[in-house]
Amino acid sequence: xxxxxxxxxxxxxxxxxxxxxxxxxxxxxxxxxxxxxxxxxxxxxxxxxxxxxxxxxxxxxxxxxxxxxxxxxxxxxxxxxxxxxxxxxxxxxxxxxxxxxxxxxxxxxxxxxxxxxxxxxxxxxxxxxxxxxxxxxxxxxxxxxxxxxxxxxxxxxxxxxxxxxxxxxxxxxxxxxxxxxxxxxxxxxxxxxxxxxxxxxxxxxxxxxxxx
Numbered sequence: 020x021x022x023x024x025x026x027x028x029x030x031x032x033x034x035x036x037x038x039x040x041x042x043x044x045x046x047x048x049x050x051x052x053x054x055x056x057x058x059x060x061x062x063x064x065x066x067x068x069x070x071x072x073x074x075x076x077x078x079x080x081x082x083x084x085x086x087x088x089x090x091x092x093x094x095x096x097x098x099x100x101x102x103x104x105x106x107x108x109x110x111x112x113x114x115x116x117x118x119x120x121x122x123x124x125x126x127x128x129x130x131x132x133x134x135x136x137x138x139x140x141x142x143x144x145x146x147x148x149x150x151x152x153x154x155x156x157x158x159x160x161x162x163x164x165x166x167x168x169x170x171x172x173x174x175x176x177x178x179x180x181x182x183x184x185x186x187x188x189x190x191x192x193x194x195x196x197x198x199x200x201x202x203x204x205x206x207x208x209x210x211x212x213x214x215x216x217x218x219x220x221x222x223x224x225x226x227x228x229x230x231x
Contacts, residue, residue: 020214022195028163030055031213032121032193035161036062040118043067043153046090048163049121050076053094065117067149069108072100089148112152120157122150124164124189126179129227131189131201133160134181147184154185166194166224173225175199175207197221199229206230 023031029051036042036052038060044050054075056062064073066088073088074095082093111117124135133154136147154160167173175192191210192199198211208230209221216224218231 020196020216020220022214024195026051026055027213028193028195031198031211032161032163033057035191036060036119038062041065041071041116043112043117043120043157044088045120045122045150045153046088046148047123049123050088050090050092052121052163065108065111066094067105067108067112067153069103069105070094070096070100071103071111072097074100109149109152112149112156115156115158117153117157119159119161120153121161121163122153124162124174124192125181126174126176127162127164127189127192127201128176128179129201129205129207130178131160131187132179133162133184133189134179135162135184137182139181150184154188157188159190160185160188162189162192164192164194166196173227175225175227177227196224202230 032052033055041063043065044052065071068089074097077093077095084093088094122135125138126134136150137143164174189201196214196216197209200208200210202208207227222229
């Protein structure tokens with residue numbers, strides 16, 4: 020089984036973002052999605068520190084460190100883009116004005132519960148940021164994560180064991196192996212077996228009774 024790369028995961032997410040969508044890309048892996056959005060679609064990227072209309076990452080040597088996303092990474096801005104106070108940005112997030120947010124995660128349950136801000140370990144550094152606001156406010160929450168930990172334990176689980184970010188908020192999970200749709204009643208459907216793992220292997224890797 021040949022797992023796809025992180026950039027290929029980002030490209031796969033970008034394919035599922037419809038024209039006209041207002042999208043927030045979370046810190047870390049989700050920021051890669053900006054580099055794969057099609058140029059023939061009008062998609063508007065929002066950053067919680069107060070930007071609407073972000074473009075892809077700048078070319079090397081073209082970085083402007085007065086223009087950064089919420090993770091302090093340099094970004095570009097498209098024609099017509101705007102800057103505004105972060106309080107207005109959070110009002111946008113909390114008010115249901117985002118169509119999609121793309122977040123990383125430590126765990127996602129089969130019910131769509133999200134745990135992405137702490138592992139609960141005594142020395143863990145809590146990092147909520149705007150994740151709770153995004154999970155509660157966005158119409159769709161997409162998660163990008165590796166399917167298993169380094170120890171081979173599934174991050175797509177029956178019930179989350181880490182502190183929760185949001186309940187029943189995740190609609191789709193993108194991994195290096197497959198794309199999973201979270202459906203009502205705790206049903207997890209495999210919509211794209213990108214690594215060609217097959218039904219038996221994906222059930223073994225997740226420990227879930229997946230639907231194909």
